[in-house]
Amino acid sequence: MSKPKLALYWAASCGGCEIAVVRLYAKILDVAAFFDIVLWPCIMDFKYKDVEALPDKSIDLCLFNGAVRNSEQEHMAHLLREKSKVLVAYGTCAYLGGIPGLANVANREAIFQRVYHETPSTINDDGVRPQLRYQVPEGELTLPVFYDTVRTLAQVVPVEYFVPGCPPVKEQTEAVLQAVIEGRLPAPGSVVGASDKTVCDDCTRIKEEKRVRGFYRPYEIIPDPSRCLLEQGIICAGPATRGGCGGPCLSVNMPCRGCYGPPPNVVDQGGKLLSALASIIDSQDPDEIERVADAIPDLLGICYLFGLPASLLRRVRQDRRAFPAGVTGELAREQGDLAVMTQRAP
Amino acid sequence: MVVPSDNYEPRIVGFLCNWCAYQGADLAGTSRMAYAPNVRIVRVMCTGRIDPTFVLKAFSSGADGVIIAGCHPGDCHYSEGNYKTTRRIAFLRKLLAQMGIDGERFRLEWVSAGEGAKWAQIADEMSAAVKEKGPLAWRENLKEA
Numbered sequence A: 001m002s003k004p005k006l007a008l009y010w011a012a013s014c015g016g017c018e019i020a021v022v023r024l025y026a027k028i029l030d031v032a033a034f035f036d037i038v039l040w041p042c043i044m045d046f047k048y049k050d051v052e053a054l055p056d057k058s059i060d061l062c063l064f065n066g067a068v069r070n071s072e073q074e075h076m077a078h079l080l081r082e083k084s085k086v087l088v089a090y091g092t093c094a095y096l097g098g099i100p101g102l103a104n105v106a107n108r109e110a111i112f113q114r115v116y117h118e119t120p121s122t123i124n125d126d127g128v129r130p131q132l133r134y135q136v137p138e139g140e141l142t143l144p145v146f147y148d149t150v151r152t153l154a155q156v157v158p159v160e161y162f163v164p165g166c167p168p169v170k171e172q173t174e175a176v177l178q179a180v181i182e183g184r185l186p187a188p189g190s191v192v193g194a195s196d197k198t199v200c201d202d203c204t205r206i207k208e209e210k211r212v213r214g215f216y217r218p219y220e221i222i223p224d225p226s227r228c229l230l231e232q233g234i235i236c237a238g239p240a241t242r243g244g245c246g247g248p249c250l251s252v253n254m255p256c257r258g259c260y261g262p263p264p265n266v267v268d269q270g271g272k273l274l275s276a277l278a279s280i281i282d283s284q285d286p287d288e289i290e291r292v293a294d295a296i297p298d299l300l301g302i303c304y305l306f307g308l309p310a311s312l313l314r315r316v317r318q319d320r321r322a323f324p325a326g327v328t329g330e331l332a333r334e335q336g337d338l339a340v341m342t343q344r345a346p
Numbered sequence B: 001m002v003v004p005s006d007n008y009e010p011r012i013v014g015f016l017c018n019w020c021a022y023q024g025a026d027l028a029g030t031s032r033m034a035y036a037p038n039v040r041i042v043r044v045m046c047t048g049r050i051d052p053t054f055v056l057k058a059f060s061s062g063a064d065g066v067i068i069a070g071c072h073p074g075d076c077h078y079s080e081g082n083y084k085t086t087r088r089i090a091f092l093r094k095l096l097a098q099m100g101i102d103g104e105r106f107r108l109e110w111v112s113a114g115e116g117a118k119w120a121q122i123a124d125e126m127s128a129a130v131k132e133k134g135p136l137a138w139r140e141n142l143k144e145a
Helices: A016-022 A027-034 A048-053 A071-083 A092-096 A099-105 A108-118 A170-181 A269-279 A286-294 A299-303 A326-340 B021-030 B052-060 B081-099 B116-133 B138-142
Strands: A005-010 A036-039 A059-065 A068-070 A084-090 A133-136 A139-142 A146-151 A161-163 B012-017 B039-044 B065-070 B106-110
Touching: A005 A016, A005 A071, A016 A027, A016 A059, A016 A170, A027 A170, A036 A048, A036 A059, A048 A071, A059 A071, A059 A092, A068 A071, A071 A084, A084 A092, A092 A099, A092 A161, A099 A146, A108 A146, A161 A170, A269 A299, A269 B052, A269 B081, A286 B081, A299 B081, B012 B021, B012 B052, B012 B116, B021 B039, B021 B065, B021 B116, B039 B116, B052 B065, B052 B081, B065 B081, B065 B116, B081 B106, B106 B116
Parallel strands: A005 A036, A005 A059, A059 A084, A084 A161, B012 B039, B012 B065, B065 B106
Antiparallel strands: A068 A146, A133 A139
16 A cells, blocks of 8 residues: 655745654654655755646645745645645644734735835845846746735635644644544544643643732743742733643743644634733723733734734734835824823723 | 725624613613614623623624723622723723724723713714724725735
C-alpha cells in the first residue's frame, strides 16, 4: 500500500510553525517514514505545477500555516483545499490570523505608505511602489494582489481541523500527528492539539482574589514567580485563552499573550479578555476607572494580539475617502472625539 | 464608503436593565411620549449581564449605534452590577475607539424607572447624533476596495 500523502504549506507566517514541525527532532523521521511528503516548500523544492499536477483529494493531510493576506496565498489555499482530503489550519495565523492579522489595524494604502515612504530607513525619492505587472526584456513580471484585510484560512476555504499555537508546542504537534497516524481524529471543525480549558487551568501559580488598582507592563515590575500575574497587575491573557500549551510563558515569569486563541464557546477572545481585565479593577469611581483604562497603551493590541481577523469586528474601520491622512489620522480623530464626548455621570 | 440616502434611519441596539432603564422606557411608552423609534431594545436582567461581546456582535452585525442603560450608581437591584458595567464599558469604549467606532455611537446612561422623559430624550439625542454620523456599515468595511 502506498504511504499517505502529507503536505505542509506556509502563507502569511513567520516560519515558526515550520520550525515547530522540525522541532519534533527524531520523531520527524517517523513522520517521514509514515507519510509521503508531497509538498513542503520550506525544506524541499516544489513548484506550483507540482501541486497543480496532483489529482484532486490526493493529499491525505495538509498542514497549512499562515494567514491569507494576498492573492497568491488565497490561490494556494483554494488549490490545496481541492487537492487535500483533510486540511488543517496549523498554528494561530491560519487559525485566527495571528500576528500578521494585526495588519488589520491598517489597510493596503496605509501599509504601503508607511513601508515604502515613511519608515526612517526608507530612501525612495522616486516614490517607487510595487506594481502588479511590470514589463522587462525577458517578459512580464507579476506580483500578487496585496489585500486590505488579512483573513484566516477558514474565512477563505472550508477547514477540517484547527491546531492553535504560536507556534503549536512540540508535544501537541506530536499528539496531533500521532492521532492522524492512528486514525483517531475527532469530528471535523474541532480544535485539536489543545485542551478545552483555559491557560489558568494549566497555570500552577497561586491564585487568590483578583483586585488591582492598575496595570503594569512586564518590564515595570519584577513579579513574584509563585503568584498569579494578573493579581500582581500584569495583564495576562490566561483567563481568555485556551490551554494545552503547558504555560511555557508563565514558567518564565511572563504573562500569557493569548496565542492559543479563545477557549471553547467563546466567540470573541478580545471581548472576554477586556471583560476580565475591567472586572478586577478595585474601584467604583468612574474617573479612576478611566485613568486605569487610559494607562493601557494599546488595548486593541492586547485584546487581539493573535486574533484580530477572527474577532467579531475583524479589522478597524477604514475610511477610504480620508486617505492619505490614513488610518493613523482617522484614529487620532476618533480618539479626539472620544475625549470631548460627554457622558452624563451620576 | 456607504453614502446615506435621504431617508436614512439609524439602527441602534439598546441593552436596558430590567429594573430601572427598561421600566423607564416602559414609562415613556405608557405616558405616550413621542420619541425616535430607532432604538431596538434588548432587555437584560442587569447591565452587569452585558458581555462586551454583545456590543461587538451588534456592531459587526450592522448596528449603527449601541446604547446601554441601567440603574443609577447605588441603585442596582443586585447591589453592584452597574459598577461592573462602568468598568467594562470604560475599557470597551477605548477598544471601540481604536476600532474606529467613536463615542457618539456607543453610550452608557443611567435611567431610573421614573425617568421616562429622560429615556425619551436620550433616545432622541442618540438617534439624531448617529443619523448625523451616517451608517456604520461594518460589512462594507470588510470588503476589498
